[in-house]
Amino acid sequence: MTPFPASNSVEDPALTGKTFRSQRYDLAVDTISREEIDEVIKWLQGYPRLTMADETKRFEEMWSKWLGVKYSVMCNSGSSANLLMYAAAESSGRAKKKKIIVPATGWATTIAPAVQFNWQSAMCESSRKTFGMDPDQLAKLCEQHRPEAVIVVPVLGVPYDVDAILELKKKYGFMLFEDCCASHGALHKGQKIGTFGDMSSFSFYYGHHMSTIEGGVVSTNDEELYHHLLMLRSHGWLKDLPQELADATRAKYGIDNFRQPFTFVIPGYNLRPTDLNAIIGMLQLKKLDATVQRRASNHLVYQKELAGVVEFAPGLPGDTISSISFCAVARSSAERKKIVTELDKNKIDTRIFTAGNLGCHPFWFERFGKFSAPVADWLNQGGFFLPNNQTLDRPEIEWICGIVRDAAKRSG
Template sequence: MPSSTTSPSCGSRRMRRTRRALPGRRTSSSRGPSEMALRYRLADGTIDRHDVELLIEWLKTDPWLTMGPLTEEFEGRWTRWLGVPHAAFVNSGSSANLLMYYAALCSGRLRNLRVVVPAVSWATTVAPALQLGFEPIMCEADRDTFGLDPAHLEALCKAHDPAAVILVHVLGVPVDLEPIMRLKERYGFLLMEDCCAATGSRYDGRLVGTFGDMSAFSFYFGHHLSTIEGGMVCTGDEALHDILLQIRSHGWPKNLSPEKEALQARKHGVLEFNRRFTFYYPGFNVRSTDLNARIGLSQLARADRVVARRIDNHAAYLSRFAGARGFTCQRNPRATICSISFVALAASLEHRDRIGQALDAHGIETRPLGGGNMSRQPFWVERYGAQPFPVADEIHERSFMLPNHPGLGVDDIDRIADVVLAVPPEP
């Protein structure tokens, strides 16, 4: 299979990084028997000693700990790194998805409540549609990217005229954005990008998260960047950003500019003494803290290096699996892929089981792809019944994930690939 990345040659970086144990991080000598055997984890912590030292020095200054000036600084630096005008830091990528849906609802721009959701995704990509009273319509997965199938999306647009679409760049592999953007222009839907596993990935040289009306990122443990828990909602639309800032924090206007806050107060006839405690939306509290933002700032300072390592590792996997009998890999020739994990499809469910056994025997962690086919998850089946999505079913039954994180180098990828490729498709 041809490589699906435009990154430099996968042999261009063969350096290995030695991790320094952090306070509280268990070293190999302190792990239990099952952990001793785990040689390669799917995800590894990205918060290192330097991050901790910077955090300690900051804490010694007796700073403001809840959401405050460092949150604004982190948001500003993130927008410059990504190339979007506005961002709102929240407590998780799942909360970022929730706020995208809710901001769309509060904006008054939706002509109906129909939203297209991806068959292959994560629970909290789809769940807000149910929680907020939308009418979700599921879209089949694309055979190459595992994201939205553009042909099926067009059929759904013709049949249902959805007001909104949410897409996922599955495990960091960008969807085929050109046809989707054409459909957005033709049918006028609001587009939300779930980039929670795709920080640093590009489509035609442009970072994902800059295509939709809003985008969501995750800074969970083991993701491209980590704030322990955290997420970011991004947009180029100032009005949507104003809504996001308010619904993030109870529905009040404290994070708006003084001019915008005063305008809202006058519009609604709010008493001067009550202005700071007036709620314009039935909001949430999904704020993060300046402590998490302090970690995010030090993480962002080395984001380019982390992204480059993940890109190289992904390219190395693709090189090893190219032409291998019995395996199918995600691909997008127009993308630079900064994956959170590498995923492949085995020849069959039985083949995947044997691959899993081989990986376990060699201390290599694996699992199925995300939530697999969301239409097979109980929360969906109980509401909408079983639905036929053949490609998503194949991914559900045959997918397995392999480690990709900055603690690995190309030599590690070679060793992991050797174990997988030694398992024949036939028993």
């Protein structure tokens, strides 16, 4: 197949402004435009404070409003946001037995804190419909382990089975963490993913729906967890708490006013962002809805064009997928190899499906043994990514799908 003629010239200034684009179909492209960098330079020329202060608070308020939650705590990455969710569950005393169910498909740092904090973890099989946690398998694990927490991933922006998992939450009373690091703007029956659990995390790394260079956020409607997140992000100190609560906490310990800001209540971290990240975040938020819309409509083109050619997560009726890449699954590793070769010849980036089966990575199996289950193994063997981002449009995706179709046909 000949290269798509206008391949790398399509740019939509309403979405991206002028961003760097290579001569390949990259999986990840920058969302920070030159115009936005110019605005940042203007802000810098006012010689503002750069470390975390008022701009971060303003970003957090804007983000909470966009997502539809009460509280958000910005931090320096999506992985840090995940770490904070586990830490807040522990320090608020809601995970005394430290028992969690984790997904087989997601990202390494979705589950790394469970290992680092020595939580008793059981891994859950994935669903063919969503590639997220399979609710039937989760039900079995809940019966067996009675977890205090479950961490779900809307895999690549495909909403997990929210209704079924909320039913299980009601029945078993676990805390629900939503790792939405790659699913900004995905919807379950019109409501944003990241608003259904006790806490949710998002990443603002390069190539995601929006970027703050590096960055992340934890969002929650729970005031007590919010206060723990604030302390955990900054050394465990009282300084960032609302004044009244800081005063009351100091008084409880009989500490004088002078010492108050530097009183360390819980063992914390330093996971702070900078105000520079927050300024970029506010610029990015302005176009997030347009970016999400483009990614969602591109995803539908992939689904239509590749039906019957490769497998993919169809998602659940009434849900909206906002994908970071399109995940296709070949019938075998051999077929995947043929498709990948053709993609590479045509300068279309690809890679394995996220981390494949997380239970097949040394950080997991060296401690707990290999995890094997039909869907997670199938994704591990046949899954690969196709580019979806806000710079791609329908003709380009149709062209990419043509390459995949031809390669799949040839492999028989």
